[in-house]
Amino acid sequence: MANRVVPPKRILNNFHYNTTTKPLNSPHPSVVVPPSILEKQLSPATTTPHSIDLKSSEKLFSSVSNSTLLHSSAVLHATAMGPMVDLGVWTMKSKLFQTGVLKDAMMAVTRKTFYKHFCAGEDAVAACRRIRSINEAGLRGILGYGVEEAHDNDCCDRNLNNFLHTVDVSISLPPSSVSFVIVKITAICPMALLERISDLLRWQEKEPSLKLAWKQDCLPIFSESSPLYHTQKRPEPLTSEEENDLELANERLQKLCEKCVESNMPLLVDAEHTSVQPAIDYFTYSSAIIHNKDDNPIVFGTIQTYLKDAKERLLLATKAADNIGIPMGFKLVRGAYMSTENTLAHSFGYPSPIHATIQDTHNCFNDCSSFLLQKIANGPGSLVLATHNIQSGKLAAAKAYEIGIRKVNHKLEFAQLCGMADALSFGLSNAGFRVSKYMPFGPVEMVMPYLLRRAEENRGLLAASGFDRQLIRKELGRRLKAAIF
Template structure:
């Protein structure tokens, strides 16, 4: 088991983030901000340039859908319906799923099949964006389902290579789809107990990176768990083999794999699977396996530092996707029921500050030739600050170790603004049957409660661009064709050699 990080090392971590770029960054309980006089390289004001690659019909649909998801009454009712016993009635369920398909599904997902997903990727690639391809299966309870999901993930990797070169930046997988949920919970309990009691033996445990800190939510395991049964150990071995088969396919086809995060009751086992696989497959400065850090957790900064430094000491290149997190209500409720404080920062400002500190640290790591990061953020300020820091650190355009990302259907202005500034930008693209994608859609509905300001920015800018097109008679087929012609001109104006930099929540 990895040693716990000394307090002095954590102080050095905080100082480094504080002093690395003092003109724009400050570590503390407040979010990091651009100084009033500081330049910005991400223009989010020019709606013509931002949405030059988007058709009028797409703009109109997006504006309407964002209006719906910004309405909390609508979201509350929709979540209640989708999570109610009404879904158990076949006729009602069919009506609900059809309604969802033509509203939230069409907005946040890219189709039900690989063919539909491929069409979307080709469109956004022409617009200068890339895709993180996610076959959106999760929460499996048995080995048969895990085997089927693995085949889906394998097909997803193979499919990515049939698309235009560089149009797919990552493929996404969830451990809950290839390892039974009950086993993930058992492994998490055992890992937590071993952290509390290092003498507690886990004979099945592979080499891994640090998973816990002294501030990690260990309250999920209050009593010493029983060892894995022979059947559970066999299932654990099967889960390892599934992930290793997927990783090997990604290595063979040179497609990076990002493993998504879950809530803290399951995350220790997911980190264990992710890090043990990274040790096996991340070679020669090429990070194929990426883990996910959720910055709304109080222990996230320390865990990121410990994992990255341990990987460096082992000579293993490591990649991380940095997000804010999507399980806030569930985490707070679970901690409260057990009589513990929430593992999530007590304010959104503290979460913003933690995210920006972690992003700053990872950008410095990249500038020093270490690690790789996907900065998945919908926060406009975080995007602007990270972009400016990347430029000042001299991170070159096209650097494969740096990617910005936003969810499909969200923060379009930020995506296009970062693209126009010369960064590599990806959209997270989930696809699959509507009923299979429902858990993802429920999380997006819940997450939008905290993203109303961002969606309002998109709606305002989209509205301005729609008005401009109406005034210019740029609507319908002719308008879209004219707009696409202007888009080609606009994208051609993006510098081929951006000045010393490149380029969830």
């Protein structure tokens, strides 16, 4: 295990953006302040001659057809209605809709609405068509086979083959059409084993004398503030069968990494909930040490900035990587498992590992973003800023200009999910930045957990989709007026 270095908290705090945004006192980290308010809160000090234009709906949606705008508007408005989302979630989870005619009807409706909006297609061929379409609009694709979890080795092997096929599909498209491929460690390593590995890693953090014979070289996984309550008692060592399964899981990941190295296709490792995230970080960092060379990160880790320990863990990992000369790639996100994390922490009698307010989460994302932008401007490494937040996008773009990172730069990529924050995507792209859309693909039944998270994320009048809804209405009105007059 790499030596644990406690970072001075002031180091990352010195990287605050120049902004006069007022504190937002919402106790709910999932609530997103309407972009119209965020626009007003941006002070003149944050603007530059190269500010991102998010006002002209005509420019932003010039490449989008009328039918696509209408479909997007309908889906985004539907997911903004709480009762509508509740009904949709209940329907997709209800046993009444698991078989027979009702299931067929529910799947047909889902396929034509939420699935069509948030996903790239049911197979690689359909995903290719969707990526070619967004390429024409100046965006790139992050291609992800939409499987979430596996529970046995046979399932893991099948999922690996699909991830390998995703790499083949990606490199078959025109150069630079696909910026990254996605892998979920939960799909190539049984969930029960990930939980066991995470327990052992947490206990080793509590008791450094614990020896884990199977553990490879790795960057720091925990910080002083990382939650360890998931592991209440000393776990038993891995059995011989579990060690064999661990070796198989590692072989799967290495095979995928080697395929990505051969194809020069960066691999983004998705983050999950904290009960299994230590094992995921272990797989990610140990693979990065093997495969990231020179100034070309292939394996990218994900930092979820709604977690209180995110900044400390990021600083520890980057410092350790610098010490051994490994260029690291990171994807910054806010996070998608708030409900799970809060419920689990409460069940153990511990405070939530998630920031208490949405503003704390915004601050953490922006601080980590600023720190990594400064870092890649002066040395090795790459950064993916995956955000739907208007303010964070603008601040990061301003920071990139300030420190001299050219707009079209292989070290920096902005990213948003397919079907979300399209205005921000087009605005950043129009300003010259590299922008990708995360394009999950696979059968509707397989990506249902992903669709449920997107439905939950967009619920309510304050949801992140509010800005897009407003601009799409404006553009549809402009086009209708132009057609009539």
